[in-house]
Amino acid sequence: MKTLSVRQPYAWLIVNGFKPIENRTWRATYRGPLQIHASQTLEAAEIDRIEAEAGIVIDRAKLYRGGIVGRVTLVDIVESSRSPWFTGPFGWVLERPRVLRFKPCRGQLGLFDTPEL
Numbered sequence: 001m002k003t004l005s006v007r008q009p010y011a012w013l014i015v016n017g018f019k020p021i022e023n024r025t026w027r028a029t030y031r032g033p034l035q036i037h038a039s040q041t042l043e044a045a046e047i048d049r050i051e052a053e054a055g056i057v058i059d060r061a062k063l064y065r066g067g068i069v070g071r072v073t074l075v076d077i078v079e080s081s082r083s084p085w086f087t088g089p090f091g092w093v094l095e096r097p098r099v100l101r102f103k104p105c106r107g108q109l110g111l112f113d114t115p116e117l
Contacts, residue, residue: 001033001034001035001113001114001115001116001117002030002032002033002034002035002074002111002112002113003034003035003036003037003068003111003112003113003114004022004034004035004036004037004092004111005037005038005039005107005108005109005112006022006036006037006038006039007038007039007041007042007043008038008039008041008042008043008063008064008065009042009043009046009047009050009058009063010022010043011036011037011038011039011069011070012038012058012059012062012063012069013050013056013058014036014070014072014094014097015036015069015070015071015072015097015098015099015100016070016097016099017097018054018056019085019094020083020085020093020094020095020097021078021081021083021085021086021091021092021093021094022085022091022092022094023085023086023087023088023089023090023091023092024077024089024090024091024092025089025090026090026110027077027090028074028077028092028111030074030111031074031075031076032073032074033071033072033073033074034071034072034073034074034094034111035068035070035071035100035114035116035117036068036069036070036071036072037067037068037069037105037107037114038063038064038065038066038067038068038069039065039066039107040065040066040107041065042063042065047060054084064102066104066105066106066107067102067103067104067105068100068102068103068105068114068117069099069100069102070097070098070099070100071096071097071098071100071117072094072095072096072097072098073094073095073096074092074093074094075093075094075095076092076093077090077091077092077093078090078091078093079091081093100117101117103117
């Protein structure tokens with residue numbers, strides 16, 4: 001299954017339905033189911049800012065790193081969006097977020113294949 005690695009807390013925000021768009025500097029032709037891999041990197045300084053600006057309480061105990069944390073469906077890639085999460089240059093539009101039981105695995109750059117959970 002296609003998998004995308006995302007830094008925390010953004011991976012948590014995506015699979016919990018708060019962040020319906022993921023910013024990338026590149027396009028992909030792929031559309032369909034996509035597992036979300038939480039990378040080892042934690043953007044700790046962003047957590048308080050996101051909570052204040054978006055009115056979200058991020059569950060720090062669930063900011064797993066280094067494995068698959070959920071699944072979404074990649075439905076489109078856009079160059080502009082009204083979403084407050086869009087910063088571009090390309091926004092990957094994500095629907096049907098679902099949290100999965102954490103499964104440790106190595107991440108990679110770009111889209112990569114992992115066993116479906």
